[in-house]
Amino acid sequence: MEVSFIVLNYKSREYLETCIVSIFKKVINFEFEIIVVNNDEKKIKLENSYRNMENIRMLEINKNIGFAKANNRGAKISTGKYICFINPDASIVSDNIQDIINEFESDVSVGVIGPKILKEGEIQRWSVGADLSVAEILKGKAGLARSNKFWNSLKKIKVDWVSGVSMFIKREDFMKVGGFDENFFLYYEDVDLCKRIKKLNKKVIYFPSFEVNHLEGKSSNKKYEQKLQYFKAQDYYYKKWFGWGSCYLLKSIRFFYLLRYRILKVSDIFFSGKSKKYPKNNNS
DSSP states (O other), rough: OEEEEEEESSSSOOOOOOHHHHHHHHOOSSEEEEEEESOOOOOOOSSSSSGOTTTTTEEOOOOOOOOOOOOOHHHTOOOOOOOEEETTTTEEEOOOOOHHHHHHHHOTTTTEEEEEEEEEEOOOTEEEOOOHHHHHHHHTTTTTTTTHHHTTTOOOESSSSOOTTEEEHHHHHHHHHHOOOOOOOSSSHOOOHHHHHHTTTTTEEEEOOOEEOOOOOTOOHHHHHHHHHHHHHHHHHHHHOOOHHHHHHHHHHHHHHHHHHHHHHHHHHHHHOOOOOOOOTTHH
């Protein structure tokens, strides 16, 4: 088996089959399997004609155990030489998946490859980037992040991390580092995984000639809960890799940023009688 596609479903039933159909349409000339890991309470019954095909396997968990833990379970039963993690609200656009395999085969030092992630036809910002230090976060707020040049690159480039929306990894390397860190429930597990893969002296590559479309955030419509999960994951990541000092510094920056946002919003309501939308930055 060449590639195992692992699709984690949670509250995304209406997008899941589009994702699966895109795999069948775009992946040709080599063996693959699709493992659907279902974190949703309801069991999945696929509607389309491919539902009885042998290369689709269902792993029913039927409760939300989180992104990291559920994908790890999928990876454990996978048989492919390579694993592609892909969100259920994502779909493959490009026909050149063989180029991804060739990149791994031609360079044994490649550990992870991330495609170009598109959102409504545009590059999804912060889908690939430089090491997410506190300095990089601050530069991002000023529009000076080093990551900016990465996601705008038209050629393959070595990066520090790629998004878990869709990433390819050698199964052997994934298992060697112990998979995703299950202390992450949602967010930052992809950045953390890439950091650990690099500790094996492996490269993380952004491969923009291969494109994946993403209907961002469709697997959860509870934005407040998402934000809380994001902050929790961010705190754990910075404590793990940069220590308590960086973690507390980031918390302070976040506090003043959110305080400013709330003051502006209340002020706007008070003076104009209606609320405007202020820009959000998911990296703080």
